[in-house]
Amino acid sequence: MTTVAVEPRPQPFEPRSIKRADYLNISYGVRSWLLTLDHKRIAILYLISISIFFFVGGVFAAVVRLELATPKGDLLQSDTYNKMFTLHGVVMLFFFLIPAIPATLGNFLVPLMIGAKDLAFPRLNLMSWYVFMIAGMFGIYTMLAGGVDTGWTFYTPLSPKYANSQVMTAALAALIAGFSSILTGLNFMVTIHKMRAPGLTWFRLPLFVWSQYATSLIQILGTPVLAVTILLVAAERMLHIGIFDPALGGDPVLFQHLFWFYSHPAVYIMILPAMGVISELVTTFAKKVIFGYSFIAFSSVAIAVLGFLVWGHHMFVSSQSPYAGLIFSFLSMLVAIPSAIKVFNWTATLWRGSVSWDTPMLYAFGFIGLFTIGGLTGLFLACLATDVHLTHTYFVVAHFHYIMVGGAIMAYLGGLHYWWPKITGRMYPEFWAKFAAIIIFVGFNLTFFPQFVLGYQGMPRRYHEYPAEFQVLNVMSTAGASILAVGYIIPAVYFIWSMKYAKVAGRNPWGATGLEWSTTSPPPADNFEKTPIVSLPPYIYSKEEATVVP
């Protein structure tokens, strides 16, 4: 926060050799990365960290699916199984999905998209990565010291009283990761308010920036509640005093209220940036102005706000009052409206566009379909009567994986492919990328669609054994998971390969609009040769559109 006088740095644009100076080659060595204040380098640090966590979380998922290939618990004991799905959840949610798009693509792109040199608080940005890594250390310690078996939700009174696993370190990991998330959100919000280039009014912002803004709102206002709740659980576990333990006159449902006040909006931390990515992809690859810009922009904010009103739908079968359930059910239905607005606007954008089938667009198509399925099945769960039948079954598991994996990860991969030329200066191999995108789509559906059926038929979640009649669908799901795993490994390989060997991308390989494409790839350390001036709304692909759009 303090003002720091900056010594004049060596001019980055001085052509020392024929090679142009960009943020990647301006300095070398571990120090230049670990102490960097450049948002682009910090984004890369995040990218590497969360990719590692993604593969760790993926291993846990693989173990879970392997166990479920047969009805008997022949691979794992039940307590080991509990640890596997808990660690899968903790790692994937707190260490992959929540930071995934904001901390990598957002960190890289928000300043570029608004024509700024950096985020408003570069030191805070670096600090948030270190905080994240400290949380990660706690997470890794948890795994090595025997794991945690409460489920990622840390429900009371199990977590403070009965669980004999590393609950404390796992909860601390979530708490600390939360602080990193708050810092990122705060940085983005100030940056978007204060650092926009001249002429870049709110309604000329790319929709990705709008979605990041809405996400930041949730991060700032939701995460602290998780923090204080975890502190209360920690106090209860360590000191045997507490407010969630019925034996001491407390109420476990209170924990669920506080927990879901954050953790339901946290779902929107994961999906809102994904929606932002899709908005960018759809216009670029339809070569057409987005349909209903302001509707998409405001629906992001609406989702962020409404997302705070619906947490009780996770608690319909707890001892929450059914009258409260009625209110939460109604409010949950409302969130469908802004979500649907977005889907309709994306499809309307495609209408009469010249749609090209590049890899990012394949992911965008995947997202729109899978998100729609995930969203509509959410309505089943928001409805009081059907939820009683479906809750705690594989229907819920399938529903949120359609949103998280089919939605957030699809968009994340689509965005990564789309901006990869900007990030590294090189293209990815188109054939392999398309191949992987199709593999992922197929593998994903084969993994999770059977789970809808399983859940509807009544298979409960979080058990390592199941009746033999569920086996066919479970084998399908496990087979799908192995296809999905292959689909995720292929991009990891060719992305690394592409950094050295792939075709060099120009400034703007997609012919896209947006300030990030107006600078070189990879961008120089200060992003732009000179501060850009904006005079048009975004996504103008033809002269007619420039006159039609206000």
Place this chain on the structure above:
Amino acid sequence: MAHKPISPVTYGFIYVLLLLLTALTVYLATQGHLGVWEIPVALGIATAKTVLVGLYFMHLIHSNRLTILIVLAGVLFLVIMVMLTLTDYWTRSWLTSPQVSGAPSITQPLRAGHGSSGDGRS
């Protein structure tokens, strides 16, 4: 800051008001016998004090709309949290069935060692 700093005299005046309100709320709580009005009055006075601190000490009176909006957003989300949680606690007793009213009664801790940590202050 585009405007003139708030003068020390104003600060002093606000400070005296804050002290008076503190004295008033202590007096009402200890001598007042307000009954059911005790909680609303105490929170009302606290809110009045908060408004004074916010407007003058924190310069909200000269702030732009954005700052006010951020403050209100924080307050709004707090109100949402309290009100919607309250819908649960408030309506729990409306159903008379013993299965749904009140918290579940899990009274037997499985883990021994409860209460072995001295006075619990470790």
Place this chain on the structure above:
Amino acid sequence: MSPSATHTHDEHALVAHHFENLEQQRGANLLGMWLFLSSEVLFFGGIFTAYAMMRFSSTNNGFALGSSQLNAVVGGINTAVLLTSSLTMALAVWAAQTKHRRLLQLFLSLTLAFGLAFLVFKGFEWYHEYEVSLVPGPTFGSKLAEKGDGTVIPAETVKTMQMFFVFYFSITGLHALHMVVGLAVLAVQLVLCLQSDFGVRDYGPIEVFGLYWHFVDVVWIYVFPLLYLMRA
């Protein structure tokens, strides 16, 4: 980096390279602090909500009884101490804005002193509560009978009272933690002010910290009635 036309000579040294000018930098810092504070509202809000719900749903008068174990006058005096530190902080910001270096040093020192006084008071209060067995745990309430008028408090009510004191220690503890962080930053700023023209050169950092300090005061303004004054 190439200074833009809006930079004056003095300003240039104060503005980080990614900001256009001092105005933008100050605005960003203030906005950042306000956002952080709105986040803090929800942090304390979480525990206040829990407190409100447990109080609302409790079936005996344990919460009110717990509240009346606290000394409202001592709490009131401590509130006044904290309000005074808020006043001196506001005056410190004024001194920085009007470039009175001596006054800035004085007011920052006073803020530090009143802040410390608050914590010392609070420490004595906690110690007193420890002595009369009001710290939650197995021995909670063992000395309650000595103090009262001889009436025996039912076990259920004692349990609720203990719940009240769980909240009391959690909330005042978290508040004190915020005080400690604030005092640490304040001490650093004071040292910088004593050593250099920090603060009068650019009042931004003092103003931003002032917001935090007043916020901690505001939290106490609510903590005080919620814990000390709800005795009915």
